[in-house]
Amino acid sequence: MNPALQGLITIVVGVGGCVAYYYFSNQLLDKVLFPARGPEAGRNINRANMIRPWLFLFPALFALGLYLAYPVFETLRLSLTQRLPGGGSEWVGLQNYRNMLGEPKFWEALRNNMLWLIVVPAASTAFGLLAAQLTDRIRWGNIAKSLIFMPMAISFVGASVIFKLIYDTRAADQPQIGVLNALWLQFEGGFWSLVFLKIVPALILLAFAAIVAWVAWIFVRPMFKTGEPTGFWTVPLRLFVAGAAIYLIFLSLRSIVNIFGAELPYGQPQTWLTIPFWNNFFLMVVLIWIQTGFAMVILSAALRGVPEDTVEAAIVDGANPFQIFFRIKVPQIMPTIVVVWTTITIVVLKVFDIVFAMTNGQWETQVLANYMYDKLFRANDWGIGSAAAMVIMLLVTPILVWNVWNARRELR
Amino acid sequence: MAGLKLTDVAKAYGEVKVLSNINLDISPGELIVFVGPSGCGKSTLLRMIAGLEKITGGTLEIDGVRVNDVPPAQRGIAMVFQSYALYPHMTVRDNMSFALRLAGKSQAEIDAAVEKAARALQLGPYLDRLPKALSGGQRQRVAIGRAIVRDPKVYLFDEPLSNLDAALRVATRIEIAQLKEAMPDRTMIYVTHDQVEAMTLASRIVVLAGGGISQVGTPLELYERPENEFVAQFIGSPAMNLFKGEITGTGTATAVRLAGGGTAVSAVPTRDGEQGLRVNVGVRPEDLVPTDDAAFLYQGTVDYTEALGEVTILYFHAEPGETAVIAKLPGIHADLRGRNVRLKADPRKVHLFSNGKSLLYRK
Numbered sequence: 001m002n003p004a005l006q007g008l009i010t011i012v013v014g015v016g017g018c019v020a021y022y023y024f025s026n027q028l029l030d031k032v033l034f035p036a037r038g039p040e041a042g043r044n045i046n047r048a049n050m051i052r053p054w055l056f057l058f059p060a061l062f063a064l065g066l067y068l069a070y071p072v073f074e075t076l077r078l079s080l081t082q083r084l085p086g087g088g089s090e091w092v093g094l095q096n097y098r099n100m101l102g103e104p105k106f107w108e109a110l111r112n113n114m115l116w117l118i119v120v121p122a123a124s125t126a127f128g129l130l131a132a133q134l135t136d137r138i139r140w141g142n143i144a145k146s147l148i149f150m151p152m153a154i155s156f157v158g159a160s161v162i163f164k165l166i167y168d169t170r171a172a173d174q175p176q177i178g179v180l181n182a183l184w185l186q187f188e189g190g191f192w193s194l195v196f197l198k199i200v201p202a203l204i205l206l207a208f209a210a211i212v213a214w215v216a217w218i219f220v221r222p223m224f225k226t227g228e229p230t231g232f233w234t235v236p237l238r239l240f241v242a243g244a245a246i247y248l249i250f251l252s253l254r255s256i257v258n259i260f261g262a263e264l265p266y267g268q269p270q271t272w273l274t275i276p277f278w279n280n281f282f283l284m285v286v287l288i289w290i291q292t293g294f295a296m297v298i299l300s301a302a303l304r305g306v307p308e309d310t311v312e313a314a315i316v317d318g319a320n321p322f323q324i325f326f327r328i329k330v331p332q333i334m335p336t337i338v339v340v341w342t343t344i345t346i347v348v349l350k351v352f353d354i355v356f357a358m359t360n361g362q363w364e365t366q367v368l369a370n371y372m373y374d375k376l377f378r379a380n381d382w383g384i385g386s387a388a389a390m391v392i393m394l395l396v397t398p399i400l401v402w403n404v405w406n407a408r409r410e411l412r
Numbered sequence: 413m414a415g416l417k418l419t420d421v422a423k424a425y426g427e428v429k430v431l432s433n434i435n436l437d438i439s440p441g442e443l444i445v446f447v448g449p450s451g452c453g454k455s456t457l458l459r460m461i462a463g464l465e466k467i468t469g470g471t472l473e474i475d476g477v478r479v480n481d482v483p484p485a486q487r488g489i490a491m492v493f494q495s496y497a498l499y500p501h502m503t504v505r506d507n508m509s510f511a512l513r514l515a516g517k518s519q520a521e522i523d524a525a526v527e528k529a530a531r532a533l534q535l536g537p538y539l540d541r542l543p544k545a546l547s548g549g550q551r552q553r554v555a556i557g558r559a560i561v562r563d564p565k566v567y568l569f570d571e572p573l574s575n576l577d578a579a580l581r582v583a584t585r586i587e588i589a590q591l592k593e594a595m596p597d598r599t600m601i602y603v604t605h606d607q608v609e610a611m612t613l614a615s616r617i618v619v620l621a622g623g624g625i626s627q628v629g630t631p632l633e634l635y636e637r638p639e640n641e642f643v644a645q646f647i648g649s650p651a652m653n654l655f656k657g658e659i660t661g662t663g664t665a666t667a668v669r670l671a672g673g674g675t676a677v678s679a680v681p682t683r684d685g686e687q688g689l690r691v692n693v694g695v696r697p698e699d700l701v702p703t704d705d706a707a708f709l710y711q712g713t714v715d716y717t718e719a720l721g722e723v724t725i726l727y728f729h730a731e732p733g734e735t736a737v738i739a740k741l742p743g744i745h746a747d748l749r750g751r752n753v754r755l756k757a758d759p760r761k762v763h764l765f766s767n768g769k770s771l772l773y774r775k
Binding site: 307309310312313314315316317318319323327328331332334 | 462463464483484485486489490491493494495497498499500501502510511514515558562
């Protein structure tokens with residue numbers, strides 16, 4: 001049979017089956033189980049109405065249970081067992097987790113995931129906010145918006161292929177087909193090389209450090225205010241944030257020193273994806289490129305929801321455009337920013353396709369999802385693979401809960 | 413102490429002219445009310461004074477200084493918005509101190525100004541609340557407080573009471589009147605479409621219509637001596653009745669034969685040779701009184717009555733396409749419905765309009 005015809009039949013049978021299920025189960029409930037006649041008609045109607053939601057929800061609940069809830073528990077079970085040679089399995093307790101924690105590749109994946117977690121949501125949200133604010137001001141803003149949004153329509157694998165071409169390398173005597181190398185070969189160590197490759201990155205890092213310091217200060221400041229009620233967890237949480245901030249500031253300051261110390265190999269084409277540590281950022285660019293459109297669309301809608309008269313009141317109060325943006329508009333859309341940020345964070349924690357398609361975790365670019373895939377389907381080690389999956393779930397869950405809570409508050 | 417001077421002020425959006433030839437001299441300490449039908453440009457004019465809309469023609473002076481291109485914050489004005497426009501993410505205190513903070517005032521100065529305004533507006537207990545935790549009236553007071561702390565030379569109010577319920581509107585109107593009395597040297601400009609607000613608050617009213625000023629004057633001037641038919645019908649409720657007629661007698665008093673068969677006598681003087689001039693005779697509903705005399709101004713059948721207790725409003729029968737004549741009689745007269753009633757009016761309260769302009773004001 002022609003595959004197209006097969007597909008068509010599948011669609012008809014599937015959709016028809018759904019319609020038939022809802023129609024006939026409803027008929028069964030109303031006509032056979034609790035018919036609205038006889039001496040108990042009223043009670044039967046009430047009972048039928050109580051059962052109906054469950055009847056209609058059943059297919060969804062069943063599918064979710066089978067494909068989502070059951071695998072969670074099965075994965076948990078698998079992560080505590082080990083495959084025996086020749087078939088069967090045995091209970092090994094937490095041995096898989098112990099083995100996993102002993103592997104340097106796991107720690108590399110965890111570190112990279114944390115890097116992704118900091119950089120991608122921050123960059124996507126920041127660029128999205130910037131694009132949303134700027135495109136609202138110009139005549140061709142809608143065209144710009146469509147262009148920025150378009151990567152959302154490209155699959156992660158497709159985007160990875162595109163960027164692999166951008167990062168592509170040819171020998172120095174051949175024409176470069178990768179845009180990045182073509183650009184790189186323009187730098188020859190002169191004045192502009194100094195500006196673009198030393199000063200600009202240093203300024204970006206410095207700005208990042210300043211923002212981190214500012215955010216940390218906002219978190220820590222209430223500790224010095226006396227008389228305010230503090231919860232049990234707030235002080236350790238604040239200290240943790242402060243510690244993380246100090247670490248990040250240290251990292252960025254050290255990087256600035258490194259930038260100025262580094263001897264750059266001018267004139268040689270680079271294999272970008274094999275430069276340890278920095279290649280992570282080349283991978284992140286792909287996801288930022290995709291997610292900026294998402295952030296922009298949501299934030300643009302939120303910005304339009306900011307009442308125009310509060311902006312006008314701020315103008316009369318003497319605020320300049322920057323103050324209007326950061327002190328009037330951004331605080332008003334803060335809940336939306338949080339939802340966007342956490343949504344992207346969840347995408348980042350699950351990131352797999354980009355790493356799989358571009359480096360497959362080589363050259364120190366491993367991330368947790370690809371690590372799990374590696375263990376589960378290549379090494380055929382279901383125990384450690386499942387353990388890695390549990391770690392990912394553990395990391396995603398709190399953010400997911402927070403995200404849903406924020407989104408629901410937003411709706412209210 | 414700041415006066416405003418508007419000279420030939422105009423506003424156009426591209427080809428569309430919204431306002432033109434606005435000339436207005438506002439003395440320091442006045443409370444000027446802009447009224448007019450919706451779309452007449454009264455809010456636009458206020459926003460031009462505030463600096464939120466660009467002035468496309470003419471000059472605006474505040475305190476003798478041309479401010480056409482001065483940013484809003486440096487014009488010495490503060491504005492109270494119709495929707496309050498409170499910053500929803502800031503407490504009442506932060507809302508009120510935002511402008512001072514931007515201006516770089518010291519914390520002590522800011523605290524003093526906020527405390528003072530909060531005391532005057534009874535907002536003390538709410539200073540640390542967010543706007544969403546306040547009632548409509550309280551939000552309105554915060555918006556006024558935000559203006560007060562800046563101690564501006566000119567206060568601008570853009571329909572500040574239109575979002576309040578009827579009872580609160582009256583109370584807040586009185587508060588604004590008292591606020592004005594407490595600051596006799598501050599100029600206020602107030603936009604409204606509510607005549608009661610205009611009549612009670614204003615030292616002078618500016619009636620705007622058709623992209624220009626129709627008349628400027630004290631509330632009673634507008635009521636007693638309207639310059640044109642528009643102002644005559646806009647001020648006062650129900651609107652003034654207009655009867656078509658032809659002058660039959662001139663002199664210090666003018667006699668008019670009306671199209672409906674009646675005759676009117678007006679205290680408005682006319683010149684010799686104006687016999688036969690077609691005019692509109694305007695009489696306010698409250699100035700019409702029933703009469704049994706042979707000489708009547710209008711007679712007609714009462715179609716409908718509205719007894720409000722203190723007054724009864726009579727709606728007379730009108731042919732389709734005509735405006736019904738309305739009379740407002742003191743007391744309760746519900747029994748007049750369906751009856752034929754004759755009306756007359758005091759000559760001093762009979763207005764004469766020719767081509768829409770009052771004959772009283774012609775040169």
